[in-house]
Each structure stands twice: as structure tokens, then as C-alpha cells.
Amino acid sequence: MVTDIKEKLPDLIENAAVAVLYLDHNGSILFCNKKAESVAGVNRVEIIGKNWLAVLFKGASSIMIKEMFKAVMEDSMGYKRAKDFQCHMSSAEGSSRLISWSINPIFNKNNQTTEGCILFGHDITEIEEREASLKNIDDSLKNIFSIIKEYTLYVINLDAKITYFGMGGEAMLGWSKSDIIFKHASILHDTNDAASNLDFILQQARLFGKYETETKLVAKNKEVIPVVLTVNHFLDPTGKLTGYVFIAKDMTEKKKLENQIFQAEKLVALGQLSAGMAHEINNPLFVISGRLEMLKNEKLSQKVKDNLALIEGQTDRIRKLVDRILQFSRKSTPVLEEINVNQAIDNVLPLVHYNKLPQAKIEIKKSFEENMPQIKGDLHQLQEVFLNILINAYQSMPTGGTINIVTSNFKNLYAQIQITDMGMGIPEDSLKDIFMPFFSTKSDGTGLGLSICQNIIKNHNGIIELESQINKGSTFTIKLPFI
Amino acid sequence: MLYKILIVDDEAPVRDLFEDLLKEEDCHTVACASGEEALELIKKDNFDVVLLDIKLPGMSGLEALKHIRDLNNSLPVVMITGFGYDDDLIARSKQFSCSGYIGKNMPVAQIIVTLKQFIKNAKEKGCAQ
Numbered sequence: 001m002v003t004d005i006k007e008k009l010p011d012l013i014e015n016a017a018v019a020v021l022y023l024d025h026n027g028s029i030l031f032c033n034k035k036a037e038s039v040a041g042v043n044r045v046e047i048i049g050k051n052w053l054a055v056l057f058k059g060a061s062s063i064m065i066k067e068m069f070k071a072v073m074e075d076s077m078g079y080k081r082a083k084d085f086q087c088h089m090s091s092a093e094g095s096s097r098l099i100s101w102s103i104n105p106i107f108n109k110n111n112q113t114t115e116g117c118i119l120f121g122h123d124i125t126e127i128e129e130r131e132a133s134l135k136n137i138d139d140s141l142k143n144i145f146s147i148i149k150e151y152t153l154y155v156i157n158l159d160a161k162i163t164y165f166g167m168g169g170e171a172m173l174g175w176s177k178s179d180i181i182f183k184h185a186s187i188l189h190d191t192n193d194a195a196s197n198l199d200f201i202l203q204q205a206r207l208f209g210k211y212e213t214e215t216k217l218v219a220k221n222k223e224v225i226p227v228v229l230t231v232n233h234f235l236d237p238t239g240k241l242t243g244y245v246f247i248a249k250d251m252t253e254k255k256k257l258e259n260q261i262f263q264a265e266k267l268v269a270l271g272q273l274s275a276g277m278a279h280e281i282n283n284p285l286f287v288i289s290g291r292l293e294m295l296k297n298e299k300l301s302q303k304v305k306d307n308l309a310l311i312e313g314q315t316d317r318i319r320k321l322v323d324r325i326l327q328f329s330r331k332s333t334p335v336l337e338e339i340n341v342n343q344a345i346d347n348v349l350p351l352v353h354y355n356k357l358p359q360a361k362i363e364i365k366k367s368f369e370e371n372m373p374q375i376k377g378d379l380h381q382l383q384e385v386f387l388n389i390l391i392n393a394y395q396s397m398p399t400g401g402t403i404n405i406v407t408s409n410f411k412n413l414y415a416q417i418q419i420t421d422m423g424m425g426i427p428e429d430s431l432k433d434i435f436m437p438f439f440s441t442k443s444d445g446t447g448l449g450l451s452i453c454q455n456i457i458k459n460h461n462g463i464i465e466l467e468s469q470i471n472k473g474s475t476f477t478i479k480l481p482f483i
Numbered sequence: 484m485l486y487k488i489l490i491v492d493d494e495a496p497v498r499d500l501f502e503d504l505l506k507e508e509d510c511h512t513v514a515c516a517s518g519e520e521a522l523e524l525i526k527k528d529n530f531d532v533v534l535l536d537i538k539l540p541g542m543s544g545l546e547a548l549k550h551i552r553d554l555n556n557s558l559p560v561v562m563i564t565g566f567g568y569d570d571d572l573i574a575r576s577k578q579f580s581c582s583g584y585i586g587k588n589m590p591v592a593q594i595i596v597t598l599k600q601f602i603k604n605a606k607e608k609g610c611a612q
Contacts, residue, residue, distance in 0.1 A: 275566070278565075278566075278567070279538065279564075279565040279566050280565075282565035282566075282567070282586075282587045282588050283494050283496075283497055283565045283587060284496070285587075285588075286497060286500070286565070286587040286588075286591070286594075287494075287496040287497055287499075287500050289590070289591040290500040290503075290504060290591045290594075291500065292591070293504075293591040293592055293595070294503060294504065294507065297507070316590070319588060319590070322588060323567060323588045326566065326567040326569075326588065327567075
């Protein structure tokens with residue numbers, strides 16, 4: 001058996017997948033196998049007997065290799081150890097290969113001095129490439145993770161301590177890694193929300209392997225963020241449970257959108273209801289006013305006449321209210337024409353005085369953008385909006401004041417109209433409802449004016465916003481896209 | 484007697500009011516509660532003007548208008564509605580060449596003036612034909 005292997009050895013070495021070189025004490029090449037020929041791109045006939053450094057390694061790295069070779073050969077410390085180095089070589093196929101070499105000293109049997117060395121060279125080009133690409137993927141992942149703002153990824157161990165916190169976690173929840181690493185995960189979970197209860201979530205995750213729930217997480221500033229939370233087992237390579245991985249998706253925007261849709265649907269329903277109701281009121285109201293009108297021609301006592309006048313006044317009030325409701329519920333599509341916003345506002349200003357307004361002295365200051373492109377809109381409807389806002393502004397200043405009207409061109413994208421009064425302002429808690437139908441801060445308001453305005457501006461693909469401060473005044477901002 | 488007017492409205496108090504108002508204006512009035520009845524009356528009798536409510540049970544005012552146009556292309560028809568001035572309703576009424584459109588939400592005095600003007604216009608136009 002032993003002789004068998006001894007016979008086969010030269011063949012095995014010759015055909016090994018590893019490059020093998022055998023050098024004498026001075027570095028002259030005594031033997032070179034097939035693989036060594038191929039990785040170094042040389043022919044053994046040309047290199048046998050020559051100095052290995054001279055024929056195989058050129059350039060800067062050769063000095064380092066020379067030193068290393070010398071150290072192994074002299075072995076002044078008696079370590080008898082091999083040394084490794086890596087270098088690029090031009091292979092027989094012409095490609096550059098990265099080879100990891102080890103220089104293994106061979107000792108004289110008698111006095112234990114080095115008589116030469118054997119070198120093994122592994123081609124690690126592919127391994128290196130794979131590692132580089134893994135590193136690349138790793139970097140890209142880190143990059144991708146940093147872009148994701150609406151997901152938080154965190155991992156907890158079996159003691160529920162947070163061991164990883166990343167992805168959009170910092171942006172979404174305001175916690176930094178150092179705030180939260182190794183803290184108990186309950187720091188993130190809203191105790192007021194049953195679905196957010198950590199024990200319950202972990203129990204579910206333990207039982208089912210994966211658990212998904214709509215819940216809330218607590219941000220650093222105590223704000224509660226609605227999320228969809230997915231919890232998975234976190235296993236080590238042997239399959240042992242070491243913790244849980246949590247992925248939380250921020251649902252704030254979606255909730256906001258859902259709420260908007262809900263509000264819009266509510267408005268549509270309200271509109272339909274109002275229209276039907278208004279129609280039913282209009283008929284009897286028409287009969288009442290008609291009969292009243294006919295009575296006017298009769299010979300009546302002054303007392304009856306006075307009473308009739310009162311009835312007429314009140315019926316007219318109902319008529320106007322119903323009219324407003326009909327206007328609110330109507331889905332009138334804007335009749336589009338090209339409009340100069342400045343001109344439209346100018347045309348409305350004289351109309352403000354026709355409305356019964358306080359007699360206080362009110363000054364109107366205009367600052368109009370000269371270079372104002374035309375917008376496409378329904379002149380009649382938009383003027384109704386401007387009129388409505390101006391009347392509100394007048395009414396908010398019973399003791400007088402100034403109304404500022406500023407128009408501007410925002411980057412040729414939209415016309416911006418700002419109407420600012422110095423009136424009593426709107427309380428903060430009323431601001432969110434100000435565009436809701438039937439919401440009014442005035443005792444005699446129908447609460448429909450601003451909701452009609454909002455409908456009109458929406459139909460023009462525009463935006464209407466209100467900022468207000470108590471006793472300082474309000475600013476309405478309208479943005480209407482250019483054509 | 485100036486004009487002969489057909490009033491179509493499903494609500495009796497509204498019909499009565501129109502009749503009384505127009506009688507004061509010296510008009511002769513005939514009233515009915517549905518589009519179907521109105522068509523029968525128009526077939527039998529000659530009217531100067533028809534006042535036609537849009538929201539009627541069964542055949543709607545707009546359908547009735549369409550059928551009236553099949554019978555008589557020049558008969559003046561004024562649409563009346565409790566829905567006020569609805570762009571869509573006005574457009575559809577115009578499609579079947581109504582002569583006018585009155586919302587019951589207008590002040591009554593204004594309705595009477597408008598109505599008289601419509602009737603006068605319609606009649607003059609009718610005479611000219």
C-alpha cells in the first residue's frame with residue numbers, strides 16, 4: 001500500500017489543482033507542476049533552474065516576497081513556520097488571477113537547517129470576487145435600508161431586549177440606535193392599545209411562528225404611530241430560536257388618506273340628503289310665499305300687515321338657507337375659461353359692499369403679481385369664493401382694520417392668492433372643522449360658505465387653506481394651477 | 484282673458500297657488516298632477532303656455548317635455564322645479580327646447596314677473612309663427 005502511494009505521488013503532485021513549486025535554498029526553481037505553469041503563464045522548460053523571483057514575480061510586490069522568502073529560509077528565530085502572501089499573476093489564458101501562496105520551509109534532516117522550500121498556490125480569484133460582490137450587496141442593502149423611511153426593523157432577544165434597530169426606525173420613530181439598543185422592547189409598545197401589548201404579540205408569534213397585526217408604536221416624543229406589525233421567529237444557523245424580528249410599516253399617511261376618503265364620502269352623502277331635503281322644503285315654502293304675496297294685494301289692517309311682513313321676512317330666511325344648501329349639494333362642473341386672477345379679484349371688490357356689512361372703516365391693500373399667467377377656471381364660481389372670503393374678512397373686523405390681498409406666481413406652476421385680515425381669528429380647535437358643511441363660528445352663519453368655497457377650489461384642482469390666530473387675524477391661501 | 488295656461492304639478496297646493504296667481508293676471512288655467520294627464524290634455528285642447536314641474540311621479544317632467552315636443556314643436560313650455568338652478572337640469576330641459584326655467588326657490592314676486600314675461604314672449608313668438 002505504502003509503495004503504491006509513493007509511486008503515485010509524483011503524478012498526484014503534477015496533476016494537483018494547487019500550484020506547486022519546489023525551490024532550493026537560493027530560490028532557484030527545481031520543480032513546477034502543471035497548475036503552477038498555468039496560473040503563472042509560464043513554460044517549465046524556460047524557468048527550471050532560474051531564480052523564482054526573477055521569472056515569476058515582477059514589480060513592487062517582489063520586494064515584499066523576497067523579504068518573506070529570506071525570512072523563511074534563514075528562520076533566525078527557529079519558528080519553522082510557513083508564510084503566506086497573495087499576488088496577482090497573469091495566467092496562461094491571459095487573465096489576471098489572484099493566487100494565495102504559502103512558502104513552506106523544508107529542513108535538512110540532520111542539522112535542521114532549511115535546504116529549500118515548497119510553495120503551494122491556491123487560485124482564490126473567484127472567492128475574492130464573490131466576497132467583493134457580497135460586500136457590494138451589503139453596502140447596497142445598507143444604502144437601501146437608509147432610504148426606507150416608512151418601515152422600522154427591530155430584533156429582540158428572548159429577554160425581549162432590543163438587539164437590532166434599523167431601517168427607517170430613526171426617521172419614523174425618532175429613536176436613535178443608542179437610545180434603544182438593549183432596552184426592553186416595551187419601550188416601543190403602546191400600553192394603552194391591547195393590540196400593541198408585547199406579551200400578547202410574543203405569545204402569538206411563539207405559537208404561530210409569524211404574527212401580523214395592526215397596532216401602534218410609541219415614538220421618542222411619545223407620539224403614537226399607527227403601524228402594521230409583522231413578527232417572525234429569529235433563528236440562529238442551527239435553527240434554534242434566539243429572538244424575534246419585528247417589521248413595522250408606518251400607516252400614518254394611509255390612515256390620513258382613508259380619513260380623507262371617509263370625509264369625502266360623508267360629504268357626498270350629506271350633499272344627496274341635503275338636495276332631497278331642500279327640494280321638499282322648497283315646494284311648501286313656495287306655496288307659503290306665494291300666498292303671502294297674494295295677501296299683499298288685500299285691504300288689511302296695519303297690524304295684520306306688520307305680522308305678514310314678519311312672516312315674509314322669516315320665510316325669506318328659510319328660502320335663502322335652502323338655496324345655500326342646494327348650492328352646496330350641487331355638483332356643478334366648472335365652466336372653464338381663461339381667467340386673470342388679479343382681474344377676477346378686482347371685479348369682486350365692489351360687490352363686497354352690497355352685502356350687509358358692518359359700517360366700520362375697512363381698508364383694502366392689494367399687492368398683485370404683475371406677471372401673472374392665466375388660469376383656467378369658472379369665473380363665476382371663483383368670484384364666489386373670493387367674495388365669500390372677503391365677506392368673512394369684513395365680518396371678522398367689526399371695529400375696522402386692513403385686509404391684505406396678495407397674489408403671486410409660484411414657479412409658473414400655480415397662482416397663489418392670499419387674503420389676510422386682522423380680525424378676531426378662529427380658535428385652534430375649530431380650524432380643522434372650518435371647511436366642514438354646517439360648521440360655523442358665527443351665530444347667524446349657515447356654515448356652508450367655506451365648504452362651498454372648498455368644493456369649488458377642489459373642482460379647479462386647487463387647494464384652499466386657512467391659518468388663523470385668535471385676535472390677530474386669519475389668512476386664506478388659495479392655490480390654483482396654471483393651464 | 485289673455486292666455487290659456489296648463490299647469491302640471493303633482494302637489495295640489497302648488498297647482499292651486501299657480502292657478503290663483505295666474506287668475507289674478509287674468510289667465511285661464513287648467514291644472515293636472517302628472518305628465519301622462521298633461522299629454523292627454525294637450526292632445527285635446529290648445530294651450531298658450533305649459534308650466535311643467537320637473538319632479539313628477541311616473542313620467543318625469545323632462546320625459547313629458549320630450550313627448551310634448553313629439554306632439555307639438557312650437558308650444559311654449561316653462562319648466563319649474565324645487566331643485567333651483569341646476570346646470571344639469573337646465574341643460575337637459577334646453578335639449579328638448581323648453582321656453583324657460585323657473586326655480587321655486589326664487590322670491591315669489593320675481594317668479595310672477597318672470598312667468599308673465601315668459602308667457603308674453605312665448606305668446607308673441609307663437610303669434611308670429
